[in-house]
Amino acid sequence: MAIEDDVLVIGGGIAGATAALSAADEGADVRLVTHKESTLRNASGLIDVLGYLPSDDADGASEGPLVDPFAAIPDLPETHPYRTVGVEAVREALAFFDGIVGDAYLGAHTDDNALVPTHGGSIKPTARYPRSSAAGLASDRRDALLVGFETLPTFEGPLAAAHLEAAGVPFQARGVTLSFPGIVRDDAKVTRYAHLLDRDETVSTATGAETGAREALAAAVEAHLEGEKRVGFPAVLGDEGPDEVRAALEAHLGVDVFEVPMGPPSLPGLRLEDRLYAALETAGVEVRSGVPVVDYERDDGRIDRVVVDRNGAEIPHRADQYVLATGGLVGKGVESNRERVIEPIFDCHVPHATDRYDWFSEDAFGEHPFARFGVVPDGELRPRDGSGNAEFQNLRAAGAVLGGYDYAAEKSGAGVSIATGYVAGRHAAARATDARLATNDEVTPQ
Numbered sequence: 001m002a003i004e005d006d007v008l009v010i011g012g013g014i015a016g017a018t019a020a021l022s023a024a025d026e027g028a029d030v031r032l033v034t035h036k037e038s039t040l041r042n043a044s045g046l047i048d049v050l051g052y053l054p055s056d057d058a059d060g061a062s063e064g065p066l067v068d069p070f071a072a073i074p075d076l077p078e079t080h081p082y083r084t085v086g087v088e089a090v091r092e093a094l095a096f097f098d099g100i101v102g103d104a105y106l107g108a109h110t111d112d113n114a115l116v117p118t119h120g121g122s123i124k125p126t127a128r129y130p131r132s133s134a135a136g137l138a139s140d141r142r143d144a145l146l147v148g149f150e151t152l153p154t155f156e157g158p159l160a161a162a163h164l165e166a167a168g169v170p171f172q173a174r175g176v177t178l179s180f181p182g183i184v185r186d187d188a189k190v191t192r193y194a195h196l197l198d199r200d201e202t203v204s205t206a207t208g209a210e211t212g213a214r215e216a217l218a219a220a221v222e223a224h225l226e227g228e229k230r231v232g233f234p235a236v237l238g239d240e241g242p243d244e245v246r247a248a249l250e251a252h253l254g255v256d257v258f259e260v261p262m263g264p265p266s267l268p269g270l271r272l273e274d275r276l277y278a279a280l281e282t283a284g285v286e287v288r289s290g291v292p293v294v295d296y297e298r299d300d301g302r303i304d305r306v307v308v309d310r311n312g313a314e315i316p317h318r319a320d321q322y323v324l325a326t327g328g329l330v331g332k333g334v335e336s337n338r339e340r341v342i343e344p345i346f347d348c349h350v351p352h353a354t355d356r357y358d359w360f361s362e363d364a365f366g367e368h369p370f371a372r373f374g375v376v377p378d379g380e381l382r383p384r385d386g387s388g389n390a391e392f393q394n395l396r397a398a399g400a401v402l403g404g405y406d407y408a409a410e411k412s413g414a415g416v417s418i419a420t421g422y423v424a425g426r427h428a429a430a431r432a433t434d435a436r437l438a439t440n441d442e443v444t445p446q
């Protein structure tokens with residue numbers, strides 16, 4: 001019977017997008033179906049590979065921040081996804097990511113982690129960071145002014161500056177809180193701030209004069225500069241044209257401007273999502289959102305087809321190979337009820353203690369087993385059943401649906417998604433090519 005696609009990717013977060021791009025890059029016909037918004041909208045937009053090594057200690061104390069994440073990978077537990085794919089694959093995958101995002105991300109010049117200040121004033125060890133955060137690195141010795149806004153309480157400039165100083169950064173940090181020209185509502189969305197600057201909308205200044213939002217913001221900040229050579233803002237500096245907005249502010253202020261990555265909703269995360277989806281379009285991947293995979297049919301150890309719910313209609317999708325990239329407990333790729341932890345589409349095995357009280361640590365800051373819940377892959381990233389065999393010959397898993405790592409404690413979320421997405425996509429494309437060649441041999445008269 002005809003195969004509709006070579007590869008069907010289920011889930012459109014960073015893992016699924018990377019898997020689809022990786023398979024398409026190998027010449028496969030790829031389709032991606034996804035349900036709801038991905039975690040990228042909540043994540044900072046930073047690409048963490050490995051910031052901390054998990055510890056065997058009961059207190060959960062971890063080792064780090066790590067200078068070189070790649071050097072630390074061999075010290076991870078054998079069941080960690082990075083150990084499954086191997087350090088060279090992690091490097092290849094990051095190089096692949098660099099090729100997708102181009103000059104929008106920095107950090108590829110070194111194996112060492114960059115130290116990026118985040119909205120609470122903590123410093124994040126990360127492997128790749130958006131260009132918009134480049135002038136904010138904590139290793140930079142230039143003094144910094146951090147500007148928060150009265151209507152955006154999730155970033156407090158003075159508090160973030162105090163935290164940075166307490167962390168011992170090699171520069172002086174100072175913070176101020178200003179009103180954002182043109183914003184009066186306390187509940188304005190971050191996209192409202194960004195669009196005001198994107199469009200350089202006309203706003204009224206404190207003196208009642210009318211001017212463009214970029215100039216008004218720069219003028220408000222300028223009055224507070226005390227010789228600092230760089231100014232940090234919460235990451236709201238433009239949605240469609242962040243480089244242009246930053247350049248305009250820098251021209252007005254005469255100093256470097258950077259964004260401090262924020263929590264949800266995250267504009268850098270949304271910008272990264274836009275880039276990935278633009279790359280999917282360029283690569284010819286068929287993408288359909290808002291359509292959950294709800295069922296499947298098995299045939300002789302393989303997935304024969306999956307069933308997609310399209311507005312209540314159940315549509316079968318067939319492919320030679322499938323990639324499961326449905327996320328973890330956040331994305332609903334892994335779910336729990338009072339009795340079990342499950343992978344809801346294929347019911348792949350998810351190891352967990354039978355007593356649900358053992359899913360958590362008594363210490364709120366300890367190592368919680370639930371943080372590592374997920375499917376257990378073999379060397380080709382095929383989820384394994386309880387006996388250790390591949391659940392299906394043609395299903396691979398990538399990203400947060402995989403178990404064996406705690407992305408929040410290790411700071412490894414996007415890195416694992418990119419590495420496993422890349423490898424799953426490559427394997428899926430290779431197997432699909434084998435199947436095509438075998439079919440051609442059958443139909444070509446000898």
Ligand SMILES: Cc1cc2nc3c(=O)[nH]c(=O)nc-3n(C[C@H](O)[C@H](O)[C@H](O)COP(=O)(O)OP(=O)(O)OC[C@H]3O[C@@H](n4cnc5c(N)ncnc54)[C@H](O)[C@@H]3O)c2cc1C
Nearest residue numbers: 011013014015035036039048292293327331399400413414
């Ligand atoms: C608040 C927060 C902040 C974070 N910050 C960082 C950070 O700073 N740096 C970092 O590296 N990592 C960070 N992470 C972790 C990182 O974002 C995740 O590990 C990563 O995004 C997971 O990607 P994913 O593609 O595996 O899953 P997801 O992004 O969850 O995507 C899964 C997708 O699959 C879809 N899906 C689920 N079920 C179905 C179905 N049945 N059919 C079709 N589609 C389905 C979902 O709707 C979703 O779109 C953060 C995570 C969170 C929650």
